[in-house]
Amino acid sequence: MIPTRQFALGTLAASMLLASQAATAEITDNEIRIGYLADMTGAYRDPIGPLGEDAIRMAIEDMGGSVAGAEVVLFSADDRNSPDVGSSVVREWIDERNVDMVTGLVASSVTLASVKLLEEENRLGLVNGAVSSGVTNESCSPNHIHWVYDTWAMSNGTASAITQEGNTDWYLLSADYSFGHALERDVTRVVEENGGSIVGSTRHPFPSSDFSSFMLQAQASGADVIALNNAGSDTINAIRTAGQFGITQAGQILAGMVLFSTDIRSLGQEIAQGLQFTTAWFYDLDEEARAWAERFRERTGSMPTQVHAGLYSSTLHYLQAIDAIGNDEAQAVRQQMAATPIDDMFASGGYIREDGRMVHDMYLVEVKSPEEAVDEDDLFRLVRTIPADEAFRPLDQSDCHLVQNGDT
Incomplete structure (x- = not known):
């Protein structure tokens, strides 16, 4: 059996070829459009909720607000822990706003409904809040990545x-x-x-x-x-x-x-x-984690949770992938993300498997x-x-x- 880490690194050559082919491709609409879908008012408001948007904006700002010459635009919405509401928002974002990536995705029921739409329309989903291990097991797809945790872990x-x-x-x-x-x-x-x-x-x-x-x-x-x-x-x-x-x-x-x-x-x-x-993740994990947490508290007045840290980490990795290949097409970006180890304030030596699971300590x-x-x-x-x-x-x-x- 080939080790999972070897698989992730083994995609590097293919990704480099993909990147060279896409290097001259334009970013769609000359903007990178991200949607943050989360429970803003209900049971998951405090651990994720509105402050998750701040974590995403920190990643955007750390990239200078633009990537590959394109401005990064962020939308947000309250899914009210309803699969119907969540999938309706995602559909509107895809059809009316041409969103490239959706993140947050908290309640597992909302997430499973949303990622089906993302796969149908070839957009990318970065799942940070949902916990069900089925997200990258029986409900896996080539269009979403599960970042923070899951029920198995x-x-x-x-x-x-x-x-x-x-x-x-x-x-x-x-x-x-x-x-x-x-x-x-x-x-x-x-x-x-x-x-x-x-x-x-x-x-x-x-x-x-x-x-x-x-x-x-x-x-x-x-x-x-x-x-x-x-x-x-x-x-x-x-x-x-x-x-x-x-x-x-x-x-x-x-x-x-x-x-x-x-x-x-x-x-x-x-x-x-x-x-x-x-x-x-927790903010006293190491000096790098604590330094980022202090930045987050200075901005929001609160210390971050593990999901806030994951939202920052996954968004930053996504934007860095686009910057590397000059293209925001979902499969090209996912390939580049999988080819690049995650070494930041959230994870050291993390990697993305073919099932979409980001593996880390x-x-x-x-x-x-x-x-x-x-x-x-x-x-x-x-x-x-x-x-x-x-x-x-x-x-x-x-x-x-x-x-x-x-x-x-």
Whole structure:
């Protein structure tokens, strides 16, 4: 089997040929048009939302505002976590504004609807917010790249670590849509592979404000671990409800499968301390990450989340690819992006596989106690780095039709 990294670098020669052929091609409309589609007002507003636009604009500004002589134009819209609304916006952007690339793409249901349109019209999608691993598995396409994280990686880090510590009986509380279903499936796989079992499960509407009945069911199950297969305000509300019922004080473990720094701030370190979860990035990762985070805070008044960092990184890599080949045609740009390693404040040695998955290190972190924190931004302790080639679904387990014979 050819290593995935070798595949990515192996496309370099083809990409260079493509670039030479396209070097004289003009940018369509003499503008590079980007659409940012995200939840601006709902459950994912705080961890992604309006501030994601600032992260994209930072990347545009760092390229000088224009690429290959063409101005970069950014549109944004609220998808309201509705596949119908999201796909309608993308359709309007393609038909009326000739958008070249759509990014953000937060709720998995919105993302799956949107990327179908992007493939039909040969536009590029950079998926940063959606978590479902199906985005680059059964729903992969040559027209989108999944950048930040996915359910396979999030569950692989957190669920394996907790189960290996002897906490083998799990109860699953999942958001009732494609993201929650994918996370439920991936957590089940990891728990069972590590000798654990699922003793009960339930699904809650998305979004939900009242988790009382769900948490009482989880408490009554007697499970060692209650997995929260949700995100954003749903996760915050579930953790707060668990605190009101004294669930963790009685000895059950809460495992947040998708958590953001904004969630920890909302909960407060007193409540969140000790929570372990997997993240794609955090701002104290290294000096380069912290420096970029300080730039972001100076601009927005808030420290960035992992998705804000991913939006910057993916947009910058996209624009650099266009700059290298002088062309904004989707397949040419994707080829150039795949041929170029990602080395920036988000990832070191990252690379894009043929299934569209951007592969990079992931991190298991633990929330510090208020006593341990040196300031209000000192939230996490690094428990373990999960190497890139272990973090994401192996290609020999892929159902993506772009992967030759299930592997490379």
